[in-house]
Amino acid sequence: MTTLSVNEKKHTVEVEADTPLLWVLRDHLNMTGTKYGCGIAQCGACTVHIDGSPQRSCVLPVSAAEGKEITTIEGLADAELLNEVQQAWLDFDVAQCGYCQSGQIMTATALLNHNSSPSDEDIDAAMSGHICRCGTYQRIREAIHHVANKSSVNVK
Amino acid sequence: MRWSVAQGFSRRSFLRGAAGGTGSLILGVKYSPAEGAIKKHSSSVINNFIRVDPDNTTTLLINYAEFGNGAYTSLAMMVAEEMDIDWNTIVLEEAPTEPKYYSPLFKEYLTAGSVTTLSAWMPMRTAGAQARDLFLRAAALKWDTDIKALDTQLGNVIERNGDRSSTYGDLLVTIEKESLTALSNVSLKNPKSFKLIGTNTKRIEGTEKVNGSAIYGIDIKLPGMLYGSVARCPVYGGKALSWNDSKTMAVKGVVKTKRISSGIVVLAKDFWSAKKGRDALEVVWDEGQNASLSSEKFYSEYKALASKPGMLAEDIGNSLKVLHETRDTIEAVYEMPYLAHACMEPMNCTAMVEQDNADTDKISKCEIWSGTQYQSNDQEIVSKLLNIPQQSVTVHRPLIGGSFGRRASKTADFTVDAVEAANGENVPVQVIWSREEDIRGAHYRPLFVHKLRGALDDKGIPLAWHQTVVGQSIMQGTKHDPAYMVRGMDIYSLDGCLQEPFGVFRYGTSYAIPNHRVESHNPPKVGVNPHEWRAVGHTHTGIAYECFLDELAHAGGKDPLDLRLELTKDNPRMNTVLKLLKEKTNWNTSLGEGRARGMAARTYSVSPCAQAVEITLLDNGEFSIDKVICVIDCGIAVNPLGIESQVQGGISIGISAVAFGNIEIVDGRVKQSNFHDYNVMRINHMPEIEVHIIPSEEMPTGVGEQATAPIAPAVANAIFAASGTRVRSFPLSKHGFKLI
Numbered sequence A: 001m002t003t004l005s006v007n008e009k010k011h012t013v014e015v016e017a018d019t020p021l022l023w024v025l026r027d028h029l030n031m032t033g034t035k036y037g038c039g040i041a042q043c044g045a046c047t048v049h050i051d052g053s054p055q056r057s058c059v060l061p062v063s064a065a066e067g068k069e070i071t072t073i074e075g076l077a078d079a080e081l082l083n084e085v086q087q088a089w090l091d092f093d094v095a096q097c098g099y100c101q102s103g104q105i106m107t108a109t110a111l112l113n114h115n116s117s118p119s120d121e122d123i124d125a126a127m128s129g130h131i132c133r134c135g136t137y138q139r140i141r142e143a144i145h146h147v148a149n150k151s152s153v154n155v156k
Numbered sequence B: 001m002r003w004s005v006a007q008g009f010s011r012r013s014f015l016r017g018a019a020g021g022t023g024s025l026i027l028g029v030k031y032s033p034a035e036g037a038i039k040k041h042s043s044s045v046i047n048n049f050i051r052v053d054p055d056n057t058t059t060l061l062i063n064y065a066e067f068g069n070g071a072y073t074s075l076a077m078m079v080a081e082e083m084d085i086d087w088n089t090i091v092l093e094e095a096p097t098e099p100k101y102y103s104p105l106f107k108e109y110l111t112a113g114s115v116t117t118l119s120a121w122m123p124m125r126t127a128g129a130q131a132r133d134l135f136l137r138a139a140a141l142k143w144d145t146d147i148k149a150l151d152t153q154l155g156n157v158i159e160r161n162g163d164r165s166s167t168y169g170d171l172l173v174t175i176e177k178e179s180l181t182a183l184s185n186v187s188l189k190n191p192k193s194f195k196l197i198g199t200n201t202k203r204i205e206g207t208e209k210v211n212g213s214a215i216y217g218i219d220i221k222l223p224g225m226l227y228g229s230v231a232r233c234p235v236y237g238g239k240a241l242s243w244n245d246s247k248t249m250a251v252k253g254v255v256k257t258k259r260i261s262s263g264i265v266v267l268a269k270d271f272w273s274a275k276k277g278r279d280a281l282e283v284v285w286d287e288g289q290n291a292s293l294s295s296e297k298f299y300s301e302y303k304a305l306a307s308k309p310g311m312l313a314e315d316i317g318n319s320l321k322v323l324h325e326t327r328d329t330i331e332a333v334y335e336m337p338y339l340a341h342a343c344m345e346p347m348n349c350t351a352m353v354e355q356d357n358a359d360t361d362k363i364s365k366c367e368i369w370s371g372t373q374y375q376s377n378d379q380e381i382v383s384k385l386l387n388i389p390q391q392s393v394t395v396h397r398p399l400i401g402g403s404f405g406r407r408a409s410k411t412a413d414f415t416v417d418a419v420e421a422a423n424g425e426n427v428p429v430q431v432i433w434s435r436e437e438d439i440r441g442a443h444y445r446p447l448f449v450h451k452l453r454g455a456l457d458d459k460g461i462p463l464a465w466h467q468t469v470v471g472q473s474i475m476q477g478t479k480h481d482p483a484y485m486v487r488g489m490d491i492y493s494l495d496g497c498l499q500e501p502f503g504v505f506r507y508g509t510s511y512a513i514p515n516h517r518v519e520s521h522n523p524p525k526v527g528v529n530p531h532e533w534r535a536v537g538h539t540h541t542g543i544a545y546e547c548f549l550d551e552l553a554h555a556g557g558k559d560p561l562d563l564r565l566e567l568t569k570d571n572p573r574m575n576t577v578l579k580l581l582k583e584k585t586n587w588n589t590s591l592g593e594g595r596a597r598g599m600a601a602r603t604y605s606v607s608p609c610a611q612a613v614e615i616t617l618l619d620n621g622e623f624s625i626d627k628v629i630c631v632i633d634c635g636i637a638v639n640p641l642g643i644e645s646q647v648q649g650g651i652s653i654g655i656s657a658v659a660f661g662n663i664e665i666v667d668g669r670v671k672q673s674n675f676h677d678y679n680v681m682r683i684n685h686m687p688e689i690e691v692h693i694i695p696s697e698e699m700p701t702g703v704g705e706q707a708t709a710p711i712a713p714a715v716a717n718a719i720f721a722a723s724g725t726r727v728r729s730f731p732l733s734k735h736g737f738k739l740i
Helices: A021-028 A084-091 A101-114 A120-127 A137-150 B008-019 B023-030 B034-041 B071-083 B116-143 B169-177 B271-279 B295-306 B319-325 B375-386 B413-422 B435-439 B538-555 B560-567 B572-585 B640-659 B708-723
Strands: A002-006 A009-013 A047-050 A053-056 A069-071 B002-004 B050-052 B058-062 B090-094 B150-153 B156-159 B165-167 B226-231 B239-244 B254-260 B263-268 B282-286 B311-316 B330-336 B348-355 B363-369 B393-396 B429-432 B448-456 B462-471 B515-521 B595-604 B607-617 B622-632 B688-693
Touching (some): A002 A021, A021 B271, A047 A101, A084 A101, A084 A137, A120 A137, B050 B116, B058 B071, B071 B090, B071 B116, B116 B150, B116 B156, B116 B169, B165 B169, B226 B271, B226 B413, B239 B263, B254 B271, B254 B413, B263 B271, B271 B429, B295 B448, B295 B462, B295 B515, B319 B448, B319 B462, B319 B515, B330 B538, B363 B413, B375 B393, B413 B429, B448 B538, B462 B538, B538 B560, B538 B595, B538 B640, B538 B708, B560 B572, B560 B595, B572 B595, B572 B607, B572 B688, B607 B708, B622 B640, B640 B708
Parallel strands (some): B058 B090, B226 B429, B363 B393, B462 B515, B622 B688
Antiparallel strands (some): A002 A009, A047 A053, A047 A069, B002 B090, B050 B058, B150 B156, B156 B165, B239 B282, B254 B263, B311 B515, B330 B448, B348 B363, B348 B429, B448 B462, B595 B607, B607 B622
């Protein structure tokens, strides 16, 4: 039995200790907003926050997430609200197919929490672990700058 | 699946509430059959595409797939425009896979070829106009007044010079009472009076895509569902001789293993267990015929073929004579590798195969949940596979995490996996491909070799052109053979090389070279499954044609953009595009030390598109693409915001290909396996992209693939301008040019 705290709720699951957190979220907790893209921490689609820091859930054994606060895309904002990054993603019409955007938004949120006015170089450094095959990068950059210019407080 | 513009949240919370809050039950509601939904909401069917609720909600049955292309939004805009409804009151529902919903162009349920906007332009507008006309007639009857005295305003019929008004929803009672039906002949708006079409409109399914609630194929959860992972022969086309699953069955959660056409599938209660079980399988493979194939062999065979006469596709003037009589001809050979699509959502499909209640040996029906571009083909293939009528196969359409052509598989490969895995299980089965299977999935942009020869006149203008194109045909031997093969030649292999229209492609290069000869070789289709990849033929013909044209410009001492202006002087649409490109790039200014420009111009599926890139090249071969200026003429711009997205995306995938893209086959095996060795562009590589759309009153034509066509040669031409090195085999990284 493994007990996880996901989006401030406790869940108990029965899985092997080496099961990546990604598949526990998706197949055991039915939280499908976190995506499988590569399985080897190359694309960022599976990014979640572990105690506030972005991590690749596809290579994180569930045992390593026990006792920590896990935040997924579904838990970034309360109930039916969006956080400022999600709102900026909507305002800039960033998503195309949208599949990678959960991960992009998780990392962008963490970036902006840590650095309220990132430079283009900061954005490259933080976001280059993510792949978007639709090529939404320009709007991702614009949306991040927009949030930074709008607000100096934590986005979540 | 239903989407609404403003009510994304409220509708979803309704669904969640109604369904009790679990994933699988939500789907039960979302995927309820259309008839059920009609009864439940007392909707009235206006025509094949439109239903209206008493609360004035309009439901559009959408018959094209959404994979980032923006089809859901632009088609809904067409309906909302003609129907004159509030954009926030439209919701979408997937249209069933029935002939009445087939693309009028393809005569199939298929979203492909950058022709969705064009194909849907009249049907969607007509459907909207029919609805508006019906409500006008209903109001005229109800109020006993002349229809000419009435008008509409955002979902209401109003009296121009009176007080009366009614929502469309309130007029449903009159329509029913008077048995009114939609008329086939209705007039459409004059484009000059469009209010919504032509405005920047955000995607209709945008909210779901930022809060994690969007349901893609891989997110389908159904009661009792098993997950499948397939062990495949490392050589494409090989078969399992035998397998030992003792270690697999010891993996917790694994239920069983069995043979399917593509290999051995491991079924388990969750995907990780299935994959772990798959990795533990011991399989003895018969590698079959392809074990000795290699990319290098293909290149050498194709290069030899390129020097031999091929099938003659086009022969304007007399190229052979001019080239024979010219002393200084220019020659080059271009090589383009296999490319994988590498969509972010790996291939997957969920299937439920139901047995007949009376005779359990018989199958009664099959449901599939698939992120597919090609519903009718999947339905047809599954019906043949299970020997049931085509209409007994229901294709549900979740959202699609990227496609770029991959999910229009003619063999329905990932669908067949799931159906075969589910057959006999009596529960739904979801087969997910690992990224490695996806990269090695063998549906590739085929490897091509182009041989070119050219001659210039005494002013340095191309006088003769001779191109020989060698590569596996995508369409030969498929059901598309009759439409896409012309005298034994695949029009996709040649798309972008020919000056004149060819087969069903009613456009040429936009250039006029007086002597123009193109030949084609279709080498055997072995080793891979040659497949459409965003911009299809242009992904290789674009490089060969536009780089060689650049070579001719250089040899003739001509500016490459001025040369193209000269060659398109009788093609007003492309000429206008090029003129604007020249202006917007300040083409004649210098960028300074270490920096250079390159450009290319292509016409793919009617819409002319030209691009200039600005690069910085360092001494060590590292280069950055700083800026891309793109000018496109796509007819009426339905949604400029969506067009800009498609241009950015088309450029991005093209840069990935020209800079890094390379699937290599060695000993019958694909060398690359995942994003660490199949590199694609990331945010740090992304140039600033400037998009200019030519104002137009022409029919809207596509934008999905058009911007992919010129970018690769534009970048390669910029590399030449900066370095003097003419790269003729791709990707650029093979030659030490590393995109940073």
